[in-house]
Amino acid sequence: MTVRVRFAPSPTGYLHIGGARTAMYNYLFAKAMGGTYVLRIEDTDTDRSERKFEEAQIEDLKWLGLPHNEGPDVGGDYGPYRQSERLHIYKEWADKLLKEKKAYPCFCTEAELTAKKEIAVAAKLAPHYDGTCRNLTDAEVEAKTKAGLESVIRFKAPAKAYEFNDHVRGHVVFPEGMVGDFVIVRANGIPVYNYAVVVDDAAMKITHVIRAEEHLPNTLRQLMLYEAFGETPPEFTHVSLLIGEDRQKLSKRHGATSVRLYKEQNYLPSAMLNYLLLLGWSHPEEKDIFDIHELPPFTLDRFTKSAAIYDIVKLNHINGEHLRLLPTDTLIAEVEKVLPAGHPFLKMDHDWKVRCVTLSKEKMNFFNDIIPLLDLYFGSEVSTEADYVEARSWETTPQIQAYLKGEIAKAKAEGKKFVTEAEYNEWSNHVKGELKIKGKQLFMGIRAVLTLQAHGSDLKFIVPLTPIEVLEKRLSM
Numbered sequence: 001m002t003v004r005v006r007f008a009p010s011p012t013g014y015l016h017i018g019g020a021r022t023a024m025y026n027y028l029f030a031k032a033m034g035g036t037y038v039l040r041i042e043d044t045d046t047d048r049s050e051r052k053f054e055e056a057q058i059e060d061l062k063w064l065g066l067p068h069n070e071g072p073d074v075g076g077d078y079g080p081y082r083q084s085e086r087l088h089i090y091k092e093w094a095d096k097l098l099k100e101k102k103a104y105p106c107f108c109t110e111a112e113l114t115a116k117k118e119i120a121v122a123a124k125l126a127p128h129y130d131g132t133c134r135n136l137t138d139a140e141v142e143a144k145t146k147a148g149l150e151s152v153i154r155f156k157a158p159a160k161a162y163e164f165n166d167h168v169r170g171h172v173v174f175p176e177g178m179v180g181d182f183v184i185v186r187a188n189g190i191p192v193y194n195y196a197v198v199v200d201d202a203a204m205k206i207t208h209v210i211r212a213e214e215h216l217p218n219t220l221r222q223l224m225l226y227e228a229f230g231e232t233p234p235e236f237t238h239v240s241l242l243i244g245e246d247r248q249k250l251s252k253r254h255g256a257t258s259v260r261l262y263k264e265q266n267y268l269p270s271a272m273l274n275y276l277l278l279l280g281w282s283h284p285e286e287k288d289i290f291d292i293h294e295l296p297p298f299t300l301d302r303f304t305k306s307a308a309i310y311d312i313v314k315l316n317h318i319n320g321e322h323l324r325l326l327p328t329d330t331l332i333a334e335v336e337k338v339l340p341a342g343h344p345f346l347k348m349d350h351d352w353k354v355r356c357v358t359l360s361k362e363k364m365n366f367f368n369d370i371i372p373l374l375d376l377y378f379g380s381e382v383s384t385e386a387d388y389v390e391a392r393s394w395e396t397t398p399q400i401q402a403y404l405k406g407e408i409a410k411a412k413a414e415g416k417k418f419v420t421e422a423e424y425n426e427w428s429n430h431v432k433g434e435l436k437i438k439g440k441q442l443f444m445g446i447r448a449v450l451t452l453q454a455h456g457s458d459l460k461f462i463v464p465l466t467p468i469e470v471l472e473k474r475l476s477m
């Protein structure tokens with residue numbers, strides 16, 4: 001069997017992170033099985049679907065790095081890949097059901113249906129369609145059609161239980177009587193979701209459906225339709241929902257839910273995919289940080305059953321881990337994109353940039369996290385922290401300041417632009433050995449006069465990266 005899977009988004013908005021996760025699972029499964037991954041656009045909701053959203057979703061899938069093998073933009077043997085262009089196919093398949101008396105035209109109006117539903121509810125009966133048009137004769141149908149009455153196509157729901165095995169949910173049973181006869185094609189010829197999805201999945205020879213758990217109840221109607229068409233249903237995998245900290249379904253209330261917003265905030269696609277993958281699937285070697293393109297083969301038995309809580313803090317952490325894995329030159333190039341024009345970083349030489357980003361990345365989750373970190377090398381902001389004020393009050397601190405001022409003046413006179421780590425170590429030894437300043441007074445005192453701060457990273461790294469003019473300026477403050 002050649003595996004064929006699909007991701008079937010509705011173009012009614014930007015790509016949702018839950019959709020991105022579904023797309024990734026389908027992509028990975030196809031890849032692991034040497035199969036085909038199809039992108040199908042489910043645009044039958046004509047009021048809400050827009051071409052610009054289809055384009056945006058395809059762009060976002062590309063940004064994430066999840067290319068499809070078939071789809072509206074790349075073509076394929078099973079097109080068209082937009083449901084709005086497949087109306088003739090839905091009609092053909094519906095005509096077959098009509099002919100076989102597995103479906104029938106229904107002329108009941110909205111008002112009549114609402115009234116019937118109210119009566120059923122009042123009588124504490126299931127609000128199923130009462131079957132008024134189920135047994136109309138061909139002549140009756142013809143007469144109503146001739147009289148200009150509008151009709152939908154309604155499917156005769158078989159009175160029996162349905163069951164299937166889901167790769168996540170296990171054995172699922174839908175008892176008899178859960179649904180009544182349901183509409184498959186509206187009066188305007190537009191198919192409803194449950195019908196179109198079955199026609200498309202069958203016609204496109206989809207073998208595995210991997211989708212969100214919210215579609216589990218739809219599977220009942222879909223199984224009925226597969227049976228009516230004499231088609232074998234695909235294998236189903238209903239992936240657990242993404243929820244917020246409050247355990248409610250993830251929505252805009254919980255913050256950014258569209259991939260686009262993450263792209264705009266400079267998240268790394270590799271980190272997004274890593275994080276989204278873990279929200280519902282576990283790595284066979286229990287790894288947390290990985291490149292999804294280098295995973296061991298993706299299998300359908302590692303999905304988690306419980307809903308996954310979307311945690312932006314964890315995502316940000318993973319983004320930092322991926323940022324640290326980037327080649328240094330890539331990191332430099334990305335950092336340069338986020339720095340304001342004229343930033344002194346941009347004018348430094350390559351070796352300096354390498355040392356600077358290598359040191360800085362330990363404290364970064366995002367490229368622009370470097371901006372405040374660069375103040376260490378270029379800024380002359382004086383700390384207002386109590387520890388700093390205290391260090392400045394010690395009588396030893398002006399001695400250190402005077403000594404270092406002299407050293408800097410010497411280095412400058414020799415034409416140096418930076419001091420080395422060895423020179424910095426000599427200063428520190430001199431303050432200890434000659435000036436006899438020890439402990440806190442030594443370390444915090446040197447830090448206070450050289451950085452104007454009381455705390456921070458190791459001075460032996462910071463000082464050699466700080467231009468001499470900056471050190472000179474700080475020492476005069």
Ligand code: GLU
Pocket residue numbers: 008009010042197210211212215
């Ligand atoms: N268009 C549906 C959605 O966006 C697809 C559901 C399915 O995969 O069957 O949820």
